[in-house]
Amino acid sequence: MGAGHTQLLYHCSDSPVHRLPPEVKIAAMVAFTLAVVATPREALWAFGGYAVLVAVVTAVARVRPGWLLRRSLIELPFVLFAFALPFLGAGERTELLGLSVSVDGLYGAWNVLAKGTLGVLASLLLAATTTTRDLIIGLDRLRCPQLLTQIAAFMLRYLEVLVGEVRRMRVARLSRGDDPRFVWQLRGFAIGVGALFLRAYERGERVYLAMLSRGYTGRMPQVWQGAEAATSGQWLVASTVPAVAAGVAATALVLT
Amino acid sequence: MEHLAMHISNGIIDGPVAAIFAVIALAAMALCVQRGRQHLDDRLAPMAGLVAAFIFAVQMINFPIFTAGISGHLLGGALAALLVGPWVGALCVAVVLTVQALVFGDGGVAMLGLNITNLAIIGTAAAYLLIVALLRVLPRTPAGLAVTAFVSALVSVVAAAMGFVLQYQLGGAVDLGDNIAGLAGTIAGTHLLIGIGEGLITAMTVLTVAKTRPDLVYALRARGPVASTPIPAVGGAR
Numbered sequence: 181m182g183a184g185h186t187q188l189l190y191h192c193s194d195s196p197v198h199r200l201p202p203e204v205k206i207a208a209m210v211a212f213t214l215a216v217v218a219t220p221r222e223a224l225w226a227f228g229g230y231a232v233l234v235a236v237v238t239a240v241a242r243v244r245p246g247w248l249l250r251r252s253l254i255e256l257p258f259v260l261f262a263f264a265l266p267f268l269g270a271g272e273r274t275e276l277l278g279l280s281v282s283v284d285g286l287y288g289a290w291n292v293l294a295k296g297t298l299g300v301l302a303s304l305l306l307a308a309t310t311t312t313r314d315l316i317i318g319l320d321r322l323r324c325p326q327l328l329t330q331i332a333a334f335m336l337r338y339l340e341v342l343v344g345e346v347r348r349m350r351v352a353r354l355s356r357g358d359d360p361r362f363v364w365q366l367r368g369f370a371i372g373v374g375a376l377f378l379r380a381y382e383r384g385e386r387v388y389l390a391m392l393s394r395g396y397t398g399r400m401p402q403v404w405q406g407a408e409a410a411t412s413g414q415w416l417v418a419s420t421v422p423a424v425a426a427g428v429a430a431t432a433l434v435l436t
Numbered sequence: 437m438e439h440l441a442m443h444i445s446n447g448i449i450d451g452p453v454a455a456i457f458a459v460i461a462l463a464a465m466a467l468c469v470q471r472g473r474q475h476l477d478d479r480l481a482p483m484a485g486l487v488a489a490f491i492f493a494v495q496m497i498n499f500p501i502f503t504a505g506i507s508g509h510l511l512g513g514a515l516a517a518l519l520v521g522p523w524v525g526a527l528c529v530a531v532v533l534t535v536q537a538l539v540f541g542d543g544g545v546a547m548l549g550l551n552i553t554n555l556a557i558i559g560t561a562a563a564y565l566l567i568v569a570l571l572r573v574l575p576r577t578p579a580g581l582a583v584t585a586f587v588s589a590l591v592s593v594v595a596a597a598m599g600f601v602l603q604y605q606l607g608g609a610v611d612l613g614d615n616i617a618g619l620a621g622t623i624a625g626t627h628l629l630i631g632i633g634e635g636l637i638t639a640m641t642v643l644t645v646a647k648t649r650p651d652l653v654y655a656l657r658a659r660g661p662v663a664s665t666p667i668p669a670v671g672g673a674r
Binding site for chain 1: 483497519546633644
C-alpha cells in the first residue's frame with residue numbers, strides 16, 4: 181500500500197517489448213496463455229518450450245528474472261493445493277519415495293503447477309512492460325465494450341486517491357489514541373471502510389458533475405484513446421511468441 | 437507477506453468447462469450493464485468506477501488477524517450488493533477481477549469466466565437474495581440491518597467457494613473420486629471462518645453508512661424501480 185501502488189509492477193525502461201503498442205501485447209499474452217492451457221499435460225517437453233519462450237521475452241524486455249520469480253510467489257496457495265492432489269486423487273496408484281500416490285494426481289499437480297506458473301509469468305511480463313493507462317487504451321482498441329474500459333479507467337485513476345485517504349484516516353485514528361490490535365481493531369476498521377465508501381461515492385458524484393459541465397454525453401472523446409494504433413508490422417513481431425506457442429501446442433496435441 | 441492469489445489459476449479446471457463459464461459470465465455481465473444503466477444512466481461509468489476503486493482499495497488493506505504474519509482482507513461482494521445493488525455491485529467486482537488477472541497475475545486469464553461466475557455472480561446473487569428476504573422478515577432497526585448484512589456476507593463467501601467445488605467436479609485437473617466430499621468440506625470450513633470475519637466487518641460498515649447517509653444504501657431504498665437519487669442536472673444538459 182502506498183503512493184504509486186497502481187504502477188507498482190511497471191518497470192520503467194525502454195525495450196522493444198515496452199515500445200510495442202498495448203493492444204498487441206494483450207492479444208499476444210492472452211493467445212499464449214490459451215495455447216498453454218490447451219496443451220495436454222502428458223507432453224512434458226512442451227512446457228519446457230514455453231518456459232524458454234518466457235525466458236526469451238524476459239530477456240528482451242530487460243526484466244530482472246529475480247523480480248519475476250519473487251512476484252510469482254503470489255501463486256503459493258495453488259502450489260499447496262497442487263501438492264495435495266497426488267494424495268487425494270483416485271484411480272491407479274504408484275510408489276514414489278515410498279509413498280503411495282495417484283498417477284492421475286501426479287499429472288494433475290504438474291498440470292496446475294506448470295500452467296499456473298506460466299500464466300502468472302505471462303501476466304507479470306505484460307504488467308512489467310505496460311502502464312495501467314496503456315493497458316486500458318489497449319483493451320479499448322481491442323473493442324472491449326467502452327463502458328467496461330471506462331469503469332476500469334476510473335477505477336485505476338482513483339485507486340491511489342482512495343488508498344491515500346485510507347492511510348490518512350488510519351494516521352488520524354492512531355494519533356487520537358486508537359490501539360488497532362486483533363479483534364479490537366475490527367470496529368475502527370469497519371467504520372473506516374464505511375467512511376471510505378461515503379467519500380468514494382460522493383467523489384463519484386462530483387466527478388460526474390464535473391464531466392457533465394465539460395460536455396460529457398456518455399461517451400469518451402476520441403483523444404482518450406491516445407496516439408495511433410498498432411501497425412501490421414508490430415502485430416507481426418508480437419505474434420511470433422503466441423505463434424511459436426501455438427505450434428508447440430499443436431505438435432503436443434498430435435503426438436499425445 | 438505479499439498479496440496472495442486467491443482466485444483460480446490456470447490449469448486447475450479444464451478448457452471446455454472454463455469456456456462454458458466464460459460464456460455464462462459474459463451473458464451475466466451484459467445483463468448487469470443493461471440493468472446498471474437503468475439505475476444510473478450515464479452516471480454509470482464514473483459511479484461504478486469509483487465503487488470498483490473502493491472495492492479494490494478495501495481489498496488492499498490488510499489487517500493482522502493474530503500477528504503481523506497472518507493477515508486477511510475484506511472481499512467486499514456482499515458489501516457492494518448492500519450499498520450499490522446487485523447489478524452495479526456484480527459489475528464492479530467483475531472489473532476488479534479482470535484487472536487483477538491482467539495486471540497482478542491473480543487468477544488465470546483463461547480462468548476469468550470461472551472467477552467472475554463464483555465471486556461476481558454467485559457471491560453477489562446469493563447475498564442479494566438473502567438481503568431482500570431478510571429485510572422483509574426482520575424488523576427495520578439497526579440490529580435487523582446488521583443481522584442481514586452479517587448473514588448475507590457469510591453465506592455469499594461460502595456460496596462462492598461452493599461454486600469452485602461445483603466447477604472442480606465438472607472439470608477438475610484430477611478426478612478426486614470420493615475425496616471430492618473432503619475437498620468440499622475443507623473449503624467450506626475455511627470459508628466459514630473467512631465468512632464470519634467478512635460478515636462482522638460488512639455489518640459494521642453498513643451500519644456506519646446507514647447512520648450517516650441512509651439514502652446511499654441501495655438495500656434500504658423503496659423496492660420496485662428505484663428512483664435514481666436526484667442529482668442536480670447542470671443546465672438541464674443530458
